[in-house]
Amino acid sequence: QSALTQPPSMSGSPGQSVTISCTGSSSDVGGYHRVSWYQQPPGTAPKLIIHEVSHRPSGVPDRFSGSKSGNTASLTISGLQADDEADYYCSSYTSSNTYVFGTGTKVTVL
Amino acid sequence: QVQLVQSGAEVKKPGASVKVSCKASGYTFTTYYIHWVRLAPGRGLEWMGMINPSAGNTNYPQRFQGRVTMTRDTSTSTVYMELSSLRPEDAAVYFCARERDSTFYFDYWGQGTLVTVSS
Numbered sequence: 001q002s003a004l005t006q007p008p009s010m011s012g013s014p015g016q017s018v019t020i021s022c023t024g025s026s027s028d029v030g031g032y033h034r035v036s037w038y039q040q041p042p043g044t045a046p047k048l049i050i051h052e053v054s055h056r057p058s059g060v061p062d063r064f065s066g067s068k069s070g071n072t073a074s075l076t077i078s079g080l081q082a083d084d085e086a087d088y089y090c091s092s093y094t095s096s097n098t099y100v101f102g103t104g105t106k107v108t109v110l
Numbered sequence: 111q112v113q114l115v116q117s118g119a120e121v122k123k124p125g126a127s128v129k130v131s132c133k134a135s136g137y138t139f140t141t142y143y144i145h146w147v148r149l150a151p152g153r154g155l156e157w158m159g160m161i162n163p164s165a166g167n168t169n170y171p172q173r174f175q176g177r178v179t180m181t182r183d184t185s186t187s188t189v190y191m192e193l194s195s196l197r198p199e200d201a202a203v204y205f206c207a208r209e210r211d212s213t214f215y216f217d218y219w220g221q222g223t224l225v226t227v228s229s
Contacts, residue, residue, distance in 0.1 A: 001171065003154060036215035038155075045205055045222055046147075046155065051215035089155050093214045098171045099145070104154040 004029060004090055004102035011108040012080045020105045022073040022090035028100055030071035034093035037066060037075045041086040050075060077107070085109050112136040114144075114206050114220035121226045127194040130223045132206030139187040140164035142208040145216060146180065146191045150202035160209070161189055193225075201227045 005023040012018045022029065022037075029035055035053045038046035048057055050066040053073060063078045073092075077084055090102035117131040132144060146158040159170035161180040168180050179192045189206060204223045207216035 032214075034214035038216075040149075045219040046207075046216075047219070048215060048217050051213070051217075057217065091155075091157075091215070096171075097169060099157040099214075101147070101155040101157060 001028075001094060001096060001098060001100050004092060004100055006088075006090060006102040006105045008103070009106045009108065011110055013110045014080055014082065016080050017076060017078045018080060018107060019074050019076045020088055020090075020107070022075070022092075022102045024071050024073075024092055024100070026071060027095040028092040029068065029073050029090075031095055032093050033068075035066070035068060035073040036091045037064075037073075038089045038091065039084075039086045040089065041083075046089065080109055082109050112208075112218045114208065114218055116204075116206060116220040116223045119224040119226070121228065122196050123229055124196055124198060124227060126196050127192055128196060128225050129190055129192040130204050130206075130225070132189045132191070132220050134163075134187045134189070134208070137208075139184060142210050144180075144182070144189040145207045145209060146178075146204060147207055147216075148202040148204045149222075150199065153202075156202075158191070158193075158204075163187075163189060196225075196227045198227050201225060 010018045037050035040046040053068045054066040065076045088105045113135045115133045145160040161168045163182045182189045206220040
């Protein structure tokens, strides 16, 4: 199972929006509504920010939103803030009854 | 509050095995699956498998089958992950994470355990 493809890095100024893509196949992202996103600041554990493509857990700001089209899922961070600087990973359940993560995207706030 | 507390850092030689623990508290241990995920330097997150603490059944991806073993002790609400035949590329931070039955996402994570593999 190959990792899902994400851009290695993205950046934006405070207040701007960034959209991170996560591309898989019909065996994972495209085949299920089971895509989640995790935020991982340096040296810390990942934190769930989106589940089931577009659902935010309690406590996650509505600046974070998720969507999916075909084999590609996307995470949008609106109104970028300094503490949004982190690595972001997507994850999907797969047809092999396994899980696969994305390659990760480092978000930098300029 | 929900907590997953992992054991401390380990240093192992190539060919050895490492066993990392993950102690759960703040919820009913048997109602959430426990997954193991690792983060190696310069590489992304990698899913290593899962265990159902209620029944003890496990699910490992093919690349780890034969090398990883996950077990649980319901008396102490602890899950263990043992990785054998360690190679330098197994050096990573290992995380446990929980999933409510068939929800397909990980809502709480342990703090991570650094495993160093060096001769």
